Amino acid sequence: MHVVVLVKHVPEPTATWSFADDLTLDRAAVEGRLSELDEYAVEQAVRLVESGLDARITYLTLGPAKAVEGLRKALSMGGDDGVHVVDPAVHGSDALATSLVLAKALQHTGFDLVLAGMASTDAEMSVLPAMLAERLGVPQVTFGGDLAVDAAAGTVTVHRDGDDATEEVVAALPAVVSVTDRTGQPRYPSFKAIMAGKKKPVQTLTLADLGVAPEQVGAAAAGVVVRSVAVRPPKQAGQVVVDDGTAAAVVADFLVARGFA
Amino acid sequence: MSDPAPQVLVLVETVPADPATGRSGTVRRPSLEQLTVARRLGTPAALVCGPADDDVVAVLGQHGAATVYVVDAPEVGGYLVGPKVDAVAAVVDRGDVGCVLVTSNPEGKEVGGRVAVRLGSGIVTDAVDVQAGDGGPVATQAVVAGQWLATSQVVRGVPVIAVRPNAAPVEPAPVQAVVEKVDVTFAPSSLGARVVSRTPRATTGRPELTAAPVVVAGGRGVGSAAGFAVVEALADALGGAVGASRAATDESWYGHQFQIGQTGKTVAPALYVAAGISGAIQHRAGMQSARTVVAVNKDAKAPIFALADLGVVGDLHTVLPQVVAEIARRRA
Numbered sequence: 001m002h003v004v005v006l007v008k009h010v011p012e013p014t015a016t017w018s019f020a021d022d023l024t025l026d027r028a029a030v031e032g033r034l035s036e037l038d039e040y041a042v043e044q045a046v047r048l049v050e051s052g053l054d055a056r057i058t059y060l061t062l063g064p065a066k067a068v069e070g071l072r073k074a075l076s077m078g079g080d081d082g083v084h085v086v087d088p089a090v091h092g093s094d095a096l097a098t099s100l101v102l103a104k105a106l107q108h109t110g111f112d113l114v115l116a117g118m119a120s121t122d123a124e125m126s127v128l129p130a131m132l133a134e135r136l137g138v139p140q141v142t143f144g145g146d147l148a149v150d151a152a153a154g155t156v157t158v159h160r161d162g163d164d165a166t167e168e169v170v171a172a173l174p175a176v177v178s179v180t181d182r183t184g185q186p187r188y189p190s191f192k193a194i195m196a197g198k199k200k201p202v203q204t205l206t207l208a209d210l211g212v213a214p215e216q217v218g219a220a221a222a223g224v225v226v227r228s229v230a231v232r233p234p235k236q237a238g239q240v241v242v243d244d245g246t247a248a249a250v251v252a253d254f255l256v257a258r259g260f261a
Numbered sequence: 262m263s264d265p266a267p268q269v270l271v272l273v274e275t276v277p278a279d280p281a282t283g284r285s286g287t288v289r290r291p292s293l294e295q296l297t298v299a300r301r302l303g304t305p306a307a308l309v310c311g312p313a314d315d316d317v318v319a320v321l322g323q324h325g326a327a328t329v330y331v332v333d334a335p336e337v338g339g340y341l342v343g344p345k346v347d348a349v350a351a352v353v354d355r356g357d358v359g360c361v362l363v364t365s366n367p368e369g370k371e372v373g374g375r376v377a378v379r380l381g382s383g384i385v386t387d388a389v390d391v392q393a394g395d396g397g398p399v400a401t402q403a404v405v406a407g408q409w410l411a412t413s414q415v416v417r418g419v420p421v422i423a424v425r426p427n428a429a430p431v432e433p434a435p436v437q438a439v440v441e442k443v444d445v446t447f448a449p450s451s452l453g454a455r456v457v458s459r460t461p462r463a464t465t466g467r468p469e470l471t472a473a474p475v476v477v478a479g480g481r482g483v484g485s486a487a488g489f490a491v492v493e494a495l496a497d498a499l500g501g502a503v504g505a506s507r508a509a510t511d512e513s514w515y516g517h518q519f520q521i522g523q524t525g526k527t528v529a530p531a532l533y534v535a536a537g538i539s540g541a542i543q544h545r546a547g548m549q550s551a552r553t554v555v556a557v558n559k560d561a562k563a564p565i566f567a568l569a570d571l572g573v574v575g576d577l578h579t580v581l582p583q584v585v586a587e588i589a590r591r592r593a
Contacts, residue, residue, distance in 0.1 A: 013542060013543070014542065017405050017408075019409075023411075025405075037524065094383060094384075095374065095384060096381075096382075096383065096384070099374075099378060118524065119523075119524070121523065123404075124387070124404075124523070125374075125386045125387070126367060126370055126371070126386075127370050127373070127374030127377075127386060128374075129371075130372075130374045130375050131375060133453075134346070134378040134379060135378055137450040138450065138453065139343075139450075139453025139454040140341060140342060140371070140453070140454055141341065141454045142342070142367070142371060161517055162518070163462075163469070163470075163518055164276075164461060164462055165459045165460055165461045165462055166459075166460045166462070167456050167459050167460075168456070168457050168458040168459075169341055169454050169455065169456055169457065170455050170457050171453050171454040171455065175453065175454070180524065182517060222416070222417075223377065223381075223383020223384065223415055223416065223417035223418060224383040224384065224385055224414070224416065225413065225414050225416050226411055226413050227399065227412045227413060228411065228412045229404070229409055229411045230410050230411075231408065232407070232408055232410050232549075235554075235567070235570075237567065238554075238570035238571050239570075239571055239572070240561070240566055240569070240572035240574065241571075241572070241573055241574070242561070242573075242575065243573055243575025243576070247573045247575050247580055247583075248580055248584045248586070248587050249583075249587055250571070250573070251557075251571065251573060251584045252584055252587035252588055252591060254571045255499070255532075255584075255588065258532070258553055260475060260499055260531070260532050260553075261498070261499060261591070
């Protein structure tokens with residue numbers, strides 16, 4: 001079985017981010033890391049193999065040159081190889097174009113199970129797995145709080161924690177699955193594992209390798225144009241009181257004055 | 262978009278009627294908010310996937326939906342996302358749909374994303390405001406953990422916009438809704454992820470978290486599952502919902518479905534009370550749009566105080582019950 005895990009190299013969440021002149025996130029200006037939420041997908045893939053699934057694990061990323069750092073982090077957690085789609089024409093792509101390139105890349109690598117995190121920690125759209133399922137014509141099993149693969153039956157089963165109910169969802173493979181941060185703490189790779197990860201093969205692919213024309217991606221092909229970005233005006237710092245036994249009365253006064261109580 | 266006022270299609274979220282209790286079906290508040298947005302952009306229309314009883318149709322008409330499309334097939338409840346994508350596409354295929362609005366929650370965004378792929382349309386998610394503009398709707402998004410505001414326009418296809426709860430007010434705008442039943446042929450690939458069992462959760466009786474006007478949330482400082490009693494008591498005194506930080510849900514002190522933040526719910530209530538929550542960036546991403554914030558935390562250096570209109574440096578287990586008592590005393 002071939003498990004392909006989608007990983008994204010994102011700006012460090014605690015860093016200060018900025019936007020370039022073309023209103024895209026300035027990825028060169030900030031330290032990056034493997035998106036924390038993708039680590040849960042990596043962890044699930046590695047656990048599947050550890051629990052006896054006969055599978056090869058490939059990590060797939062799309063991004064500029066330094067996105068390979070995300071692949072290396074994933075490879076240090078386990079798995080077999082990486083695929084890095086890198087092409088200057090991709091810069092400025094929206095979710096539509098990103099899903100097009102990743103779908104082509106998945107057709108290139110082949111897959112039985114595509115695993116993804118619940119969102120990237122930069123764009124935070126959470127739409128990519130669904131878009132990939134649509135493009136690939138395979139089931140989407142998203143926001144799994146757990147994951148079980150039955151290789152003999154060729155199925156994947158997850159439980160989803162909804163607002164009104166918990167659901168059990170089953171799909172036939174091949175399928176696109178996303179998992180949440182409830183699936184289990186990602187491992188922290190040892191020094192030895194980090195070194196081993198550096199030696200695993202990473203293949204680099206361009207759009208031409210995937211049969212995607214440059215005019216199908218990038219800002220010019222985007223279905224969405226960003227008109228402006230601005231820092232949200234900082235909130236006026238409010239009153240802070242140290243509780244000396246009277247703070248509750250201050251809070252109650254405040255709530256009454258604002259019409260909440 | 263040849264018609265001067267094309268339809269703006271809202272994918273409606275309903276709570277179906279419950280025959281066991283006799284409760285009739287209702288429309289979730291974010292869908293009514295989207296009808297307000299739809300009126301700014303064109304002629305509001307609604308799409309109900311599942312049963313649309315008279316009460317649901319009446320509520321949609323009261324909020325301006327001139328046409329209520331109904332796709333009532335067992336597939337929409339039996340499979341994830343795919344059948345609803347087919348339903349939206351079927352309505353759009355009839356022509357005269359200038360924009361599709363969905364709720365910016367996991368399911369709404371996924372339906373929207375797939376519809377966008379199928380229509381070759383641009384998609385904007387997490388809109389906190391949508392206004393009519395030259396060349397189509399202009400959506401405002403809170404990006405980068407809510408620290409930046411971006412405005413965007415869809416420039417290709419029928420715009421698909423996922424709108425966050427509380428992005429617009431609910432406004433009455435009564436029209437006589439016409440019901441149109443739509444027969445949809447579901448694609449085999451839309452019926453891939455089968456829901457094999459569904460275990461309903463007990464309801465809390467409190468307002469729904471993402472739509473509630475008041476949210477009282479507890480974090481690490483609450484200290485235990487039992488400690489949430491004081492958080493719940495204040496929420497009930499204010500008629501609000503209860504939320505929790507990831508620290509609290511990871512400890513299983515409170516249900517994961519109540520988690521507020523990057524990997525949980527995004528809320529934008531009129532009042533947010535943060536009790537024992539330090540205010541890490543991942544948490545702020547989920548509550549940054551709250552209009553008024555009150556924070557109670559033992560640590561005077563907690564980042565949540567930078568967001569707070571009123572901050573109390575103190576023990577929530579002391580302060581919260583006193584606030585509840587103060588409110589009760591003033592009402593007596």
